[in-house]
Amino acid sequence: MSTTTQSQFFQQLKKYYTFYTGGFIAFVIVLAILEQMGLPPRWIGYIFLAATISLYAGIGIMSRTADVSEYYVAGRRVPALFNGMATGADWMSAASFIGMAGTLYLAGFDGLAFVMGWTGGYVLVALFLAPYLRKFGQFTIPDFLGTRYGGNLPRTIGVIAAIICSFTYVVAQIYGVGIITARLTGLEFHIGVFVGLAGILVCSFLGGMRAVTWTQVAQYIILIIAYMIPVVWLSVAHTGNPVPQVAYGQVLQQVTQLENEFNNADTAKGAAEASARAAFKAQQNSFEARIAALDEAVAAGNGDAFVEAQRVETDSPADFPATPDALKAQWKKSADGAKAKTGPVSAHAQAFSGKGAEKKLLNDNPDATAAEIAAAQAEDQEASNIKRRNFIALVLCLMVGTASLPHILMRYYTTPSVREARKSVFWSLLFIFLLYFTAPALAVLVKFTVYNDVVGSSFASLPAWVANWQAVDATLMKIVDINLDGIVQLAEITIGGDLIVLATPEIAGLPYVISGMVAAGGLAAALSTADGLLLTIANALSHDVYYKMIDPKASTIRRLTISRSLLLVVAIFAAYTASLKPGDILFLVGAAFSLAASAFFPALVLGVFWKRANYLGAVVGMLAGLGVCMYYMVITYPFFGGVSANEWFAIKPIAAGVFGMPIGFIGVIIGSLLSRAPSLEIQQMVDHVRYPSLVNDIKTQAA
Amino acid sequence: MELSERHQEYWRKNLRLTAVLLAIWFVATFVVIFFAPQLNDIVIMGFPFAFYMGAQGSLIIYVLIIWFYARRMNQLDNEYGVQEGEE
Numbered sequence: 001m002s003t004t005t006q007s008q009f010f011q012q013l014k015k016y017y018t019f020y021t022g023g024f025i026a027f028v029i030v031l032a033i034l035e036q037m038g039l040p041p042r043w044i045g046y047i048f049l050a051a052t053i054s055l056y057a058g059i060g061i062m063s064r065t066a067d068v069s070e071y072y073v074a075g076r077r078v079p080a081l082f083n084g085m086a087t088g089a090d091w092m093s094a095a096s097f098i099g100m101a102g103t104l105y106l107a108g109f110d111g112l113a114f115v116m117g118w119t120g121g122y123v124l125v126a127l128f129l130a131p132y133l134r135k136f137g138q139f140t141i142p143d144f145l146g147t148r149y150g151g152n153l154p155r156t157i158g159v160i161a162a163i164i165c166s167f168t169y170v171v172a173q174i175y176g177v178g179i180i181t182a183r184l185t186g187l188e189f190h191i192g193v194f195v196g197l198a199g200i201l202v203c204s205f206l207g208g209m210r211a212v213t214w215t216q217v218a219q220y221i222i223l224i225i226a227y228m229i230p231v232v233w234l235s236v237a238h239t240g241n242p243v244p245q246v247a248y249g250q251v252l253q254q255v256t257q258l259e260n261e262f263n264n265a266d267t268a269k270g271a272a273e274a275s276a277r278a279a280f281k282a283q284q285n286s287f288e289a290r291i292a293a294l295d296e297a298v299a300a301g302n303g304d305a306f307v308e309a310q311r312v313e314t315d316s317p318a319d320f321p322a323t324p325d326a327l328k329a330q331w332k333k334s335a336d337g338a339k340a341k342t343g344p345v346s347a348h349a350q351a352f353s354g355k356g357a358e359k360k361l362l363n364d365n366p367d368a369t370a371a372e373i374a375a376a377q378a379e380d381q382e383a384s385n386i387k388r389r390n391f392i393a394l395v396l397c398l399m400v401g402t403a404s405l406p407h408i409l410m411r412y413y414t415t416p417s418v419r420e421a422r423k424s425v426f427w428s429l430l431f432i433f434l435l436y437f438t439a440p441a442l443a444v445l446v447k448f449t450v451y452n453d454v455v456g457s458s459f460a461s462l463p464a465w466v467a468n469w470q471a472v473d474a475t476l477m478k479i480v481d482i483n484l485d486g487i488v489q490l491a492e493i494t495i496g497g498d499l500i501v502l503a504t505p506e507i508a509g510l511p512y513v514i515s516g517m518v519a520a521g522g523l524a525a526a527l528s529t530a531d532g533l534l535l536t537i538a539n540a541l542s543h544d545v546y547y548k549m550i551d552p553k554a555s556t557i558r559r560l561t562i563s564r565s566l567l568l569v570v571a572i573f574a575a576y577t578a579s580l581k582p583g584d585i586l587f588l589v590g591a592a593f594s595l596a597a598s599a600f601f602p603a604l605v606l607g608v609f610w611k612r613a614n615y616l617g618a619v620v621g622m623l624a625g626l627g628v629c630m631y632y633m634v635i636t637y638p639f640f641g642g643v644s645a646n647e648w649f650a651i652k653p654i655a656a657g658v659f660g661m662p663i664g665f666i667g668v669i670i671g672s673l674l675s676r677a678p679s680l681e682i683q684q685m686v687d688h689v690r691y692p693s694l695v696n697d698i699k700t701q702a703a
Numbered sequence: 704m705e706l707s708e709r710h711q712e713y714w715r716k717n718l719r720l721t722a723v724l725l726a727i728w729f730v731a732t733f734v735v736i737f738f739a740p741q742l743n744d745i746v747i748m749g750f751p752f753a754f755y756m757g758a759q760g761s762l763i764i765y766v767l768i769i770w771f772y773a774r775r776m777n778q779l780d781n782e783y784g785v786q787e788g789e790e
Contacts, residue, residue: 352740
């Protein structure tokens, strides 16, 4: 390998990946032809799964290595462009690929917090971290903390924090892999998890970072093609314009117009919606009355008898809840479900809408006094302010978290130079941007389809994709004719966010092979992120704990063997955790960002920009930041027994980092000022990372 | 390893560039969000302005910030003689 120069290497890579992209497109075309000739969809799913995973395995095996520098940082010769693609795949998880457009569909403007937060963080990576970490040039993020602050304690805290945030994140990814594999092939979820696990391990086991890098580039190419094709097609179908990101402005206006019609009872559509909402209101009231009766019976001491009496009357007594508590929970859920359907449609582009208290007041009581109206307006304003505050806090946490997650920062160790590291952040964000500025367009295009085509169609002749998805999975698509008029109203449609990306090919009228490709894209997104995360955890344990702290004299072979064994153990443990289907996945992912932002960001940034920062500062800052962040989550998040009444300034637990991070900064500053300035050697090391090259420079780069 | 006056100047320029770009980042993100309800009254090509920024405009600004930083810093390295040798 030493015989090829960097520019020859770059040319070779370009050639390989161009062939590869062409090959992938040809493969999809061949499958499309086979589909026309009668290949059943299930087989297309199997072929996609087998073909893509064996492709990743092939790259993984070809990239096997016994060299430490190759294993940990891909030999530090990944060109900026390719490191950008790999970072893109590393970054974009199943949540970005499948969940993002769905969140935007359901939440409208408020969902944009994820789009801004998960891109703007790269500005912080570029300005504060990537070039300096590259100059430092070792293997892991705890390496930097250990060298900059001296002693094992900052390194150890770094290892623990890296494991906490990466592990919560990787469990969510493996869960995603299980779901997609199950959907693609019809296998059971648990089997899907372990098939996916095999896919993850074949990439990283033999070749470490080197193998992960080259598979991630391959995975980026698949995921971006799979995301774009259906959206472009849908855009052409709706607007005649093949650039959805430009075209959807017009569509958004049509959506807004339809929203106004739905909310205006004087129009035909508005009247139909009003009747559907009234029917849901009646349903809600009926459940609430039943709950009241149940409560009364329980208070009188004969709750069980009440449940028994109800059971006899139902059609399927076997499924009926056995205890008063279970029955109450079930009814409460039904009442809440119905209640969610009684309100007006919220406007897609509107920022921080209030609770609608004023509208409701005027609706219920047209003769309300000026004082009552003012009170309702104040209530709306307060609700709107809280939403805005949470939006800002979430964006900040996601951005700073992006700039603190070890699996992302680690990627900038792999470029050949500081120069390339700077350029590489640009390529990374550009490749991520391609998907992130498409997702809001997709959300609006699908919303228009639902508002315009599905609403108003008759139950006897629903569009085919609606009927299909309703049959496949009722949590993703459900329509009930609540007001029995035989026509679909918007209030009667319940959509799960994940439907948006998965169903787009069918909505656009594309053949099944494209659906298979989209699922393969989602799989690539989840696998690539899981690879990067698992490697981060295994490296933190093998390199930082074993090699740096337990046995610094370990031989290369021993280090790599330990690393691989740990990778296997962590992967299996993560897959086991994922197969238990732990609660709220989205919360776990968000929590990882808040934790990373609180633990790492202050110590990393001040380590470069403030020479005075020292050992005590880092220890106090990291522990205080992490501690405050975790404490806030525990007191406010129901899963840990917290209640929302404990919230500070009504900030949701997912944005706990907004408190942890400033405390972390304060901790580093106070701790540093209370103790002696760092040694001359460490100050020299800071100068060393600040300048790409110095005369008589010291050396920190490993291998 | 002695740092000359030139080196100090390089670092000061880097800090100034970082501060300016960070200020742009701040405006494109937090100022836009703070005034989103008001900005949304302006409609361009069918997009309410704050929605457009959140879905596209701010993202483009982020990409440009990073592009400019990389370009300017790589130039600055050469001007101040702290660039890396060819590998």
